[in-house]
Amino acid sequence: MGEIINGKxxxxxxxxxxxxxxxxxxxxxIRVPCLATITIGEDGGSMYxxxxxxxxxxxxxxxxxxxxxxxxIKEEELIGLIENLNEDREIDGIMLQLPLPKxxxxxxxxSKISYKKDIDGLTDINxxxxxxxxxxxxxxxxxxxxxLIKSTGVKIEGKRAVVLGRSNIVGKPVAQLLMNENATVxxxxxxxxxxxxxxxxxxxxxxxxxxxxxxxxDYIKEKAIxxxxxxxxxxxxxxxxxxxxxxxxxxxxxxxxxxxxxxxxTTLLMKNLCEAFEENVY
Ligand code: NAP
Numbered sequence: 001m002g003e004i005i006n007g008k009x010x011x012x013x014x015x016x017x018x019x020x021x022x023x024x025x026x027x028x029x030i031r032v033p034c035l036a037t038i039t040i041g042e043d044g045g046s047m048y049x050x051x052x053x054x055x056x057x058x059x060x061x062x063x064x065x066x067x068x069x070x071x072x073i074k075e076e077e078l079i080g081l082i083e084n085l086n087e088d089r090e091i092d093g094i095m096l097q098l099p100l101p102k103x104x105x106x107x108x109x110x111s112k113i114s115y116k117k118d119i120d121g122l123t124d125i126n127x128x129x130x131x132x133x134x135x136x137x138x139x140x141x142x143x144x145x146x147x148l149i150k151s152t153g154v155k156i157e158g159k160r161a162v163v164l165g166r167s168n169i170v171g172k173p174v175a176q177l178l179m180n181e182n183a184t185v186x187x188x189x190x191x192x193x194x195x196x197x198x199x200x201x202x203x204x205x206x207x208x209x210x211x212x213x214x215x216x217x218d219y220i221k222e223k224a225i226x227x228x229x230x231x232x233x234x235x236x237x238x239x240x241x242x243x244x245x246x247x248x249x250x251x252x253x254x255x256x257x258x259x260x261x262x263x264x265x266t267t268l269l270m271k272n273l274c275e276a277f278e279e280n281v282y
Contacts, residue, residue, distance in 0.1 A: 001248060001249060002223075002247070002248045002249070002250070002251040002252045002253055002254055003152075003252065003253050003254075004248070004253075004254060004255075004256055005148050005151060005152060005225075005227075005253050005254065005255045005256075005260060006256075006259065007144075007148060007255060007256075007259050007260040007261060007262065007263030007264045008259050008263045010147065010148060010151050010263075010264055011263050011264045011267040014264070014267045014268070014271060015059075015060060015267055017271075018060045018062075018267070018270055018271060018274060019060055019061060021274050022060060022061035022062060022274075023061070026061075030281065031063075031090065031281075032061060032062055032063050033062050033063065033092045033093070033273045033274050033276070033277035034062070034063040034064075034065055034090055034091050034092050034093075034277075035053065035057055035062060035063070035064050035065070035091075035092065035093045035094075035095065035119075035270075035273050036065045036066075036067065036085050036091045036093065036094045036095070037050045037053055037054060037064060037065070037066050037067070037095045037097065038066075038067045038069065038078075038081070038082075038094070038095070038096045038097065039066070039067070039068050039069065039097045040069045040070070040071060040073060040078070040097075040100055040101060040104075041069075041070070041071035041101060042071075043097075043099070046097035046098070046099075049097060050066070050095070050097050052266055053095060053266060053269065054066060056266050056267065056270060057270065060270055062270060062273060062274075065091065067081065069081075071101055073101075073104075075103070075104045075105060075108070075109065078100075078104060078109055079108075079109060079112050082094065082096070082109065082112045082113055083112065085117070086112075086113070086114040086117060089280065089281075091117065092117065092119075092273055092276045092277040092280050092281075093117050093118075093119035093269075093272065093273040093276050093277075094113050094114075094117045094118065094119075095119070095120065095269075096109070096110060096113065098110075110122060110123065111123060111124060115129070115136075115137075116276060116279060116280065117276055117280075118137055119137055119269055119272035119273050119275075119276050120137065120139060120140055120269060120272070121136060121137035121138045121139045121140070121173075121272075122139060122169070126138075127168070130173065130176065131176060133180070137272050137275075137276075138173055138177065139168075139169050139170070139173050140265045140266075140268040140269045140272065141169065141170050141229060141261060141265050142169075142170055142173035142174045142176075142177055143173075143177065143268050144261045144262075144264040144265045144268055145170075145174050145177075145206055145208075145227045145229055145261055146174065146177045146178065146181070147264060147268070148227060148255055148260065148261060148264065149178075149204060149206075149225055149227060152225055152252075152253045154225060154252075154253070156178065156181040156182065156183050156204065157181060157182040157183070158182065158183070158184070159183045159184070159203040159204055160183070160184050160186075160201050160202055160203050160204070161175075161178045161183040161184065161185045161186070161202060161203065161204040161205075161206070162185075162186045162187075162188060162198055162199055162201070162202035162204070162205050162206070163175045163178070163185065163186070163187050163188065163206045163208070164188050164189075164195075164199070164205070164206065164207045164208060164209050164215070164241070165187075165188075165189065165206075165207070165208035165209050165210075165229070166187050166188075166189045167208070170208040170229055171187060171189075171208050172187070174206050174208065174229075175187050178204065178206075183204060186198055186202075195219070196218055196219050199215070199219040199220065199221075200218075200219065200220070200221050201221065202220075202221055202224055203221065203223075203224055203225065204224065204225045204227070205219070205220060205221075205224050205225070205226045205227070205251075206227045206229065207226070207227065207228050207229060207230060207240075207241045207242050208229035208230060208241070209230060209241050210230055210231075210232055210241065211230065211232075211241055212230065212232040212234050212239040212240065212241060213234075213239060213240070213241070213242075213243050214241055215228075215241055215242045215243065215247070216242075216243040216246040216247070217243075217246040217247065217249060217250050220246075220247055220250045220251055221250075221251075222250055223250075223251065223252040224250070224251045224252065225251065225252060225253045225254075226242055226247045226251045226253070226254045226255070227255050227260070227261065228240040228241055228242040228244070228247075228254070228255050228256075228257050228260060228261065229241070229261050230242070230257065231257060231258075231262055238257060238258045238262075239257065240255075240256070240257030240260075242254070242257075244256055244257070
């Protein structure tokens with residue numbers, strides 16, 4: 001029987017580091033890190049994420065500044081706001097909640113966020129720097145997956161790692177981060193042949209397909225580490241891609257859903273905010 005990798009516990013220790021950081025800054029008489037969040041219209045999904053970000057900011061002693069914009073906002077007005085926030089020395093991170101209304105070019109507008117304030121690492125500059133091995137913000141979900149693997153204490157170097165999914169936001173950055181740790185990495189996708197056989201060779205299996213309950217014991221090598229990034233809503237319940245009860249019987253470590261990767265992601269975003277603050281203030 002394997003062990004559960006507890007994302008909530010991991011996030012707790014990150015949170016206490018951030019609270020200490022904030023207290024130290026206050027002690028030095030410096031302002032606290034400030035996150036600007038932007039939502040357009042009333043998209044329920046975006047509001048859920050942004051409310052979580054604002055709540056966590058407050059909880060950690062960080063300063064949230066929310067901009068709730070009307071659905072009818074013009075593209076140039078939104079770009080103007082982002083450019084002002086880029087210039088504002090009192091703003092350290094900018095989170096633009098996607099998707100944007102159809103009349104706004106999402107790629108163009110997102111690219112206007114300064115890479116120094118792009119704390120979720122989604123701009124082309126941050127992605128370019130990251131894949132070139134330079135210091136950059138990395139998409140937080142991918143980083144969360146790696147941090148949870150490291151939290152097991154198992155050495156990543158030399159291990160066979162398999163990543164299921166090749167999206168820009170999860171699969172590709174996870175694969176790159178594993179490669180940075182000297183794992184030997186295989187990326188699989190919807191056109192991969194012999195998926196089961198490839199997964200069976202993985203010492204580390206990261207699953208990010210968005211196909212609920214599709215990876216069971218047949219896909220998992222004895223004593224593997226299994227990281228489930230999947231979050232699908234099934235009958236109103238957040239559900240992972242991995243059949244947890246089967247995985248935990250075979251693997252040495254498994255992340256649950258919920259309470260695994262997702263429990264760490266927003267806290268890592270706040271950690272990145274503190275790093276952006278250090279660059280911005282000093
Ligand atoms: P995505 O853009 O839809 O990408 C899914 C990937 O899985 C694609 O590369 C796809 O292959 C691959 N795939 C789909 N079906 C497959 C199959 N049967 N066999 C092998 N590969 C298959 O999704 P995403 O944005 O990367 O997100 C993946 C999951 O992570 C979703 O459940 C999402 O909700 C979740 N997520 C969680 C967090 C968090 O904080 N916990 C954050 C972001 C995302 P092709 O490229 O060939 O289409």
